Amino acid sequence: MQASSYRLMKQIMNPSIARDTPAPSSETASLVLHKQQLRTALLARRKALDVQERELADARIGQRVLEWTMRAGVSSLAVYQPIRGEPDLAAAYNALAARGVHLCLPVVVEKDAPLLFRAWQPGDALQKDALGTLAPLPSAPEIRPQALLIPCVGFNAAGFRLGYGGGFYDRTLAGLPRPRAVGVCYRFGLAAFEAQAHDVPMEAILTDAD
Numbered sequence: 001m002q003a004s005s006y007r008l009m010k011q012i013m014n015p016s017i018a019r020d021t022p023a024p025s026s027e028t029a030s031l032v033l034h035k036q037q038l039r040t041a042l043l044a045r046r047k048a049l050d051v052q053e054r055e056l057a058d059a060r061i062g063q064r065v066l067e068w069t070m071r072a073g074v075s076s077l078a079v080y081q082p083i084r085g086e087p088d089l090a091a092a093y094n095a096l097a098a099r100g101v102h103l104c105l106p107v108v109v110e111k112d113a114p115l116l117f118r119a120w121q122p123g124d125a126l127q128k129d130a131l132g133t134l135a136p137l138p139s140a141p142e143i144r145p146q147a148l149l150i151p152c153v154g155f156n157a158a159g160f161r162l163g164y165g166g167g168f169y170d171r172t173l174a175g176l177p178r179p180r181a182v183g184v185c186y187r188f189g190l191a192a193f194e195a196q197a198h199d200v201p202m203e204a205i206l207t208d209a210d
């Protein structure tokens with residue numbers, strides 16, 4: 001990882017490193033702490049999934065992504081390149097592309113900024129973005145997708161998601177026009193936590209549940 005992306009990652013992942021935002025109220029601080037503890041526990045659980053369980057769950061989630069996209073009539077969809085044990089939905093991306101859905105991937109441009117999306121289809125070249133996630137080349141056209149497929153570390157019963165704590169998707173969904181947002185998560189990600197003021201609920205959370 002490049003030094004700049006390592007610095008950015010450290011700021012995002014380590015809440016004790018000062019950020020250029022005001023100190024949170026004590027209620028916000030306890031919410032943030034609870035989210036941080038949940039995040040750690042759920043990431044450990046995700047990492048512990050065995051290969052066969054994971055393959056089965058990914059196939060189920062992928063099928064649901066395909067069904068949701070077709071039913072919703074979405075013609076441009078932001079997908080993601082899996083990191084940190086997120087569901088690998090490559091087979092579903094192939095099926096979506098074959099059905100003519102225009103895919104794109106998020107690009108982290110800088111800390112505290114919304115994500116940018118660039119056109120991508122299976123097989124296209126990728127390079128690391130500012131946080132080290134694989135993203136399309138800068139030459140790929142920028143796109144404003146109708147809907148975002150958002151990987152979740154966890155989610156609650158009201159459809160709010162828990163991410164890695166960078167706030168990138170929240171900042172992106174705060175922009176106008178707001179794209180539709182659908183979460184994907186393994187079923188064990190369902191947890192109890194309170195949403196914060198900036199959290200935007202998902203229209204649906206697609207899981208591997210029966």
Ligand SMILES: Nc1nc2c(c(=O)[nH]1)N(C=O)[C@@H](CNc1ccc(C(=O)N[C@@H](CCC(=O)O)C(=O)O)cc1)CN2
Pocket residue numbers: 001009080081082083084085086106107108115131132133151163164166167168169
């Ligand atoms: N797949 C995916 N892409 C995404 C996001 C996401 O949540 N998932 N993002 C949503 O915000 C943005 C990037 N946010 C990121 C948040 C955390 C890490 C991270 O923890 N990276 C680890 C190791 C990655 C790996 O397994 O290869 C590290 O660098 O230590 C990277 C990017 C845009 N792209």
Ligand SMILES: Nc1ncnc2c1ncn2[C@@H]1O[C@H](COP(=O)(O)OP(=O)(O)OP(=O)(O)O)[C@@H](O)[C@H]1O
Pocket residue numbers: 021035161162163164165166167168169170171172174196198199
């Ligand atoms: N709309 C917004 N405008 C400005 N800052 C925001 C916005 N949304 C979130 N943030 C910032 O991002 C921080 C992290 O938010 P949160 O813990 O909800 O991230 P997350 O949803 O888990 O992360 P990610 O979206 O990257 O996966 C918040 O504490 C806040 O400072």
